[in-house]
């Protein structure tokens with residue numbers, strides 16, 4: 001693989017100069033902008049990130065501004081991107097940078113990976129792209145390119161394999177243009193050496209010496225050990241209307257979607273009778289069953305299968321319920337897992 005990486009270095013940079021994607025965080029570069037863009041891009045497509053990035057930079061143009069942001073405003077700006085712990089970690093790290101580094105981004109690998117939410121890949125991207133310090137940034141795209149380039153059938157989900165690839169890159173990557181080199185690999189993975197199906201080898205700067213292409217094995221690489229099946233969780237979500245308002249509550253401070261707003265829900269698929277009994281225990285009486293709904297949401301390790309009831313209720317209800325009118329609902333961030341229910345509540 002080392003030979004192929006050395007052979008690829010210059011053609012890859014030339015290819016990048018001709019084909020690079022124009023992206024806002026590349027037009028004006030700073031560690032802060034690179035960091036925010038890379039965190040947003042985790043689990044999210046570039047096209048989806050673009051409007052969020054612009055809005056985020058307008059609202060919080062500096063690390064200091066992010067450190068001082070109101071949590072509700074931050075969550076609202078993140079609404080729809082999912083994986084809200086990313087936003088929380090951004091702010092936690094911004095507070096540390098503001099308090100411990102006087103608002104100036106730290107410039108070493110060890111300092112960066114000590115910050116919440118910054119791992120090996122993000123640290124490498126910030127150092128190479130925004131600080132000019134050659135440091136590999138190995139994500140799924142890069143693992144795929146390297147496995148194919150070297151015709152390597154090792155399991156790329158194995159940490160030892162990733163470590164080996166990282167070492168090969170550290171030794172062979174461009175020292176003069178680490179920013180272009182790291183971004184070139186990102187772009188090659190996103191636009192040419194595509195996952196699933198056929199990579200566009202004819203357009204690839206590695207086509208003359210790529211081992212997978214020569215052996216006709218591009219569809220078989222990279223090798224990934226089978227993932228564990230997702231856990232399925234069934235639940236019943238309630239759209240409780242009372243006097244023109246709908247009930248929401250905050251999720252627990254720990255765990256999935258921590259501290260975000262949600263529509264009240266209970267585990268399991270409950271019948272109308274069971275639901276009415278549960279509500280009665282909480283001091284709410286059903287006046288009218290309006291509608292049944294169904295939705296599904298897939299997280300990394302869990303799949304929620306949701307059935308829902310929209311119903312008119314009366315009574316005091318528990319203290320944890322917050323009754324919101326349309327404007328209040330619009331002003332609060334509700335995770336996209338509840339998207340269908342929010343839409344229904346807004347249309348009601």
Ligand code: SF4
Pocket residue numbers: 145148149192193194199200201202204205206207210211212213218
């Ligand atoms: S030649 Fe094909 S398989 Fe090899 S790195 Fe390029 S796009 Fe990927």
